[in-house]
Amino acid sequence: MPTSAEITAFLEKEFPQTKCMVESVGEQSALVRHPIGFDELRPGGTVSGPALMAVADVGLYVAILGEIGMKPFVATTNLNINFLRMPTAEKDIMGDCKLIKVGRTLIVGEASLYSDGNPTKPVAHIVGTYYVDWEAKPNE
Numbered sequence: 001m002p003t004s005a006e007i008t009a010f011l012e013k014e015f016p017q018t019k020c021m022v023e024s025v026g027e028q029s030a031l032v033r034h035p036i037g038f039d040e041l042r043p044g045g046t047v048s049g050p051a052l053m054a055v056a057d058v059g060l061y062v063a064i065l066g067e068i069g070m071k072p073f074v075a076t077t078n079l080n081i082n083f084l085r086m087p088t089a090e091k092d093i094m095g096d097c098k099l100i101k102v103g104r105t106l107i108v109g110e111a112s113l114y115s116d117g118n119p120t121k122p123v124a125h126i127v128g129t130y131y132v133d134w135e136a137k138p139n140e
Helices: 004-014 049-068
Strands: 021-026 029-034 073-083 093-102 106-115 124-133
Touching (some): 004 021, 021 049, 029 049, 049 093, 049 106, 049 124
Antiparallel strands (some): 021 029, 029 093, 073 124, 093 106, 106 124
């Protein structure tokens, strides 16, 4: 299966708009980091919901790539988020992502997001479902 470095290189090439960084990839899991700056904040001085959803979506995508490889087409079909508490605007957001079920065409995973340094106080919990098209040809 792909390494963290291989997945990072893939994301840099195929998904350059993401600010998420791969911290680690394990067995059906991934840890990603998203630096927080002005673009990720909303009024009130907290991290925006779309930024949190992006961390979860990219983190689950990384966990999937680590599990099945980087050849098949993977698309998000559902993403459900529960906001639990306000994240710290001065700290990176960490996404601890785990795959719950890896099926033939659907993969389900969950992500726990927290402000860096505070993993016991999650700021959001996300469940995502992804469709895998094993016949799709990668862009070249």
